[in-house]
Amino acid sequence: MGKAPCCEKHGVRRGAWTPQEDKTLVDYINNHGHGSWRTLPNRAGLLRCGKSCRLRWINYLRPDIKRGPFTNEEETTIIQFHAMLGNRWAAIASQLPGRTDNEIKNYWNTHLKKHLSGSDHTRSAKKPHASPDPKIIKSESPSTHHMVQWESARVEAEARLSMESPLLNSWSTSNKTYTDCYLQLWHSEVGDSFRTIKGKEEGVVCQGHVSQEASSSISSKLESCSVVQVKNTSTFAKMTQEEEGSYKPKLEDDDTGGALESGNYEFFDASESALKHLLDVPDGDIGFWDTLTVSSG
DNA sequence: AACTTTGTCAACCGCAGGCAG
DNA sequence: CCTGCCTGCGGTTGACAAAGT
Numbered sequence: 001m002g003k004a005p006c007c008e009k010h011g012v013r014r015g016a017w018t019p020q021e022d023k024t025l026v027d028y029i030n031n032h033g034h035g036s037w038r039t040l041p042n043r044a045g046l047l048r049c050g051k052s053c054r055l056r057w058i059n060y061l062r063p064d065i066k067r068g069p070f071t072n073e074e075e076t077t078i079i080q081f082h083a084m085l086g087n088r089w090a091a092i093a094s095q096l097p098g099r100t101d102n103e104i105k106n107y108w109n110t111h112l113k114k115h116l117s118g119s120d121h122t123r124s125a126k127k128p129h130a131s132p133d134p135k136i137i138k139s140e141s142p143s144t145h146h147m148v149q150w151e152s153a154r155v156e157a158e159a160r161l162s163m164e165s166p167l168l169n170s171w172s173t174s175n176k177t178y179t180d181c182y183l184q185l186w187h188s189e190v191g192d193s194f195r196t197i198k199g200k201e202e203g204v205v206c207q208g209h210v211s212q213e214a215s216s217s218i219s220s221k222l223e224s225c226s227v228v229q230v231k232n233t234s235t236f237a238k239m240t241q242e243e244e245g246s247y248k249p250k251l252e253d254d255d256t257g258g259a260l261e262s263g264n265y266e267f268f269d270a271s272e273s274a275l276k277h278l279l280d281v282p283d284g285d286i287g288f289w290d291t292l293t294v295s296s297g
Numbered sequence: 298a299a300c301t302t303t304g305t306c307a308a309c310c311g312c313a314g315g316c317a318g
Numbered sequence: 319c320c321t322g323c324c325t326g327c328g329g330t331t332g333a334c335a336a337a338g339t
Contacts, residue, residue, distance in 0.1 A: 088328085
């Protein structure tokens, strides 16, 4: 439906941009704004398609682009947000002012993925179509499912971060804790998108209940959780050896190493046990979890 | 020095969703 | 509601550079 071709193939330049083209584009946008990207090339006198112009501007010419190597803090942020969001580069980029999704994506693919793939434990995420248990998904309301998915990804991320010891040291040097990171994300537009899903789904209380009550609950719980996590880091690492039987299956389901290659997350049923390990609570005492999941209907 | 392999990153491609007519 | 257009996103490609043999 309605998919227009990007541009006419004839008479349109492709490949690397010349300094002259860059100047033309920058001058035009500075003077007139970009307006409709589709018509911009004609208006600016460029033999490029609008899409190409847009990409060039966003990824390279924009004045607020931060160039140069990624700092340790940026790298940490990327890793942490990727653990939570998967390959949602635009969302990750929104947390790193001056960095573009393309840049982050490249950096991940060329530097971080390689770095992290040294550990088998990095295989814990699932591909988007990795056939999650449909029964489990269907048992949740759509909005609850998103909440669970969100929380699930977070829990898994914490688990993974706990296990990726080579990177742990660098993370520990970061001023930002993982919880801070999560809370920041929770209150960002990304978190908003999860909270406002309710608005599109009938009869599900998510926005008010979860975003306010549970959110504060999440905040307080996460604060303690972060303490627990620190406390349990070694415990969790030990668990991966001692309890691989119960935890490993979801780590191994992707023998292509797809966790980091696809980086996408899907709901999986092991999160609860992981959460229990993280929170160090006895079976059945998962009120916090209930806070998130009972908020429907 | 020449050739091959590997790494990096800018740019392209195709899809999906939002929006307007 | 349907259709077409536009934009944004994520995956992939390909040119170039650096490193290795």
